[in-house]
Amino acid sequence: MLLSIKNLHASVQGKEILNGVNLEVNRGEVHAIMGPNGTGKSTLASVIAGREVFEMTSGEILYKGKNLQKLSVEERAREGIFLGFQYPVEIPGVSITNFMRTAVNEIRKYKGLDALSASEFIKMMEEKKKLVEITSNLTNRSVNEGFSGGEKKKNEIFQMAMLEPMLAILDETDSGLDIDALRIVANGVNKLRRPDNAFVVITHYQRLLDYIIPDYVHVLFEGKIVKSGGKELALELEERGYDWIKKEQVE
């Protein structure tokens, strides 16, 4: 098992957001997480990534059998956890090239590998750019600065391709994409799928799941996963909304 979350409780500024999340992800699987706004989907992603503002109050997260709680954000990343941000951060003055070179080499160093040479790195960038069909000179620009919504999301997938994570959590990477960009993002994910890695995609739209076929669909509601099923659950949610789930909860 790659990721195992048991009875996870987490809060921010004293306010409990997650109250008892259970989730198991095996290598080779794709999981989709859906749910109404503000129910804690992004919070769950941030807690897995180790963001310090969120406090894990109880429960445990095991990744590759190891307890994640003691690992820093960067150590988790170097161990293969990748978070595609719902709102990628603009970092003026840091070029994507410099950013990715630093990231790739710090991860390589962690794994005991030599840093890539400039030419090896450029070759790798070119390959990965093709994979996500980035044609423009995006990579010479500052990270996300002045990018359109769609460009930011494509850039997340590009970074994922560069870092080749074991566990990729994509938080609404499909939001704000046009049909072509959606296909590109989905293709990127599909090309990166391997038997030994896994994806957790957070989305509001079943549309994405036509391209990235999930093995499981979960509904996160008020800080808990309240329903899980196959890909047909996404279709049902699309048709009926969340009201019936809320009712089920009350009963």
Add this chain to the structure above:
Amino acid sequence: METTVQQSITLERMVHLFESNRQVLASNDTALLSEIRDKAFILFGKLGFPDTKMEAWRHTDLKDSLERGYDYYLHPLPEEDVQKVFRCNIPHLDTAIIGQLNGWYVSKEVPLMELGNGIIMGSLAEAKKKYPALVDKYYSRATGDTAEVFTAMNTAFAQDGIFIYVPAGVKSTKPVQLINVIHHYENLFLQSRNLIVIGDNASLSLVHCDDSYNQQASFSNIVTEIFLGENAFLDHYKLQNLNNNSTLISTVYFQLEAAANLESHYLSLNGGLLRNNIRVLFNGTHGNADIYGLYLMDRRQHIDNHVFVDHASPDCTSNEIFKGILDENAHGVFNGHVLVRRNSTGTDARQTNKNILLTDTARVNSKPFLEIYNDDVKCSHGSTTGQLDSEALFYLRQRGIGEESARMLLMFAFANEIVGKIAIPQLRQRIEDMVKKRLQGELQICEQCVLHCSTPEQPVEFKIDMSKI
């Protein structure tokens, strides 16, 4: 000829010095300059030295700096080894270098160079003798009747400095690098005066370095007047890399005629107490001034940037961006004053000051302000002071970048907005490297020039303690 040694800088000392040496001070003056000097002396006497009760000096206390003892010379000191002091180079940068040692022009064999294209560069003292009409036309015209004590004192006392004249229509191709080095074995107080005239449709790229050569204390009062003719262009760099015992009061007056364009870059990497008075006057329509500043200060270093932009003519644009990183007990002051006069319609003025404080004890006093007497203007001003962006830090770390590296990247990016504006590629590269080193605590003040020359024995310990950020 009198030289006073190791005394504090007081009004009495200076009055005495002036009265007993007036002849020497004015020895190269034209009749007009001599008159200007006497008037300035009277003004200086009236104004006296500032204290922190005065608005313009509220956050910059000169008491300790003035009270130290300093030598003051009315003649250049014998130089031991000028070559050693000026072993300065920016790799691959072809510049015309003009050297100043303790405020005096150094190359005595050729005190004034006259280049084929009509450009004149060299000693101001010499220019007063050789081109009296030219000097008379400009000297003290930009300082005007500014009631500013350090300008008045400088006008009363200054004997030498740099003179540059670019005739109308001449586009100077090589950047001119003006290196002002302070080097003395006792504490030194010096004043020098620079006059730079860029004719109509002419252009100049000027790299102006203020450096110190050893750790000896110094007090420099330097005034520079720069005139940009109609449609003239100046790309101006002020690089400051002084030791921690130095006080520098640098006042630059820019006067822009119609459609003149100024790009000015203030890069302050080190110094004890730095005060930059930057004054821009739009004397004609459609002028543009971009003024950028970057300061990286630590320990008890103090930097004060006072920028005054006088939109005295319609349809001019000005843009100020000043950014600073302050560590330990460093203190930053930014005072930006934009004045838009009644008839200056079509004015576009912007001011930004951003600071990152790395410790609880680092401080900033930032006051951008606009004084507008006209409705047809576009103005904006803003000031932020804070820590590094935690969202951005998380983003970088999530990609596997360690916390220290992530902080370094963000600080460098913050600084690089200003460094990136440097138009001379070799200089940009050099400053980029120096900023990186400064941020990593590796910079040696004299490692290699631009900012500075030889003597590696004096370290500049700008070590940012990562745990404190």
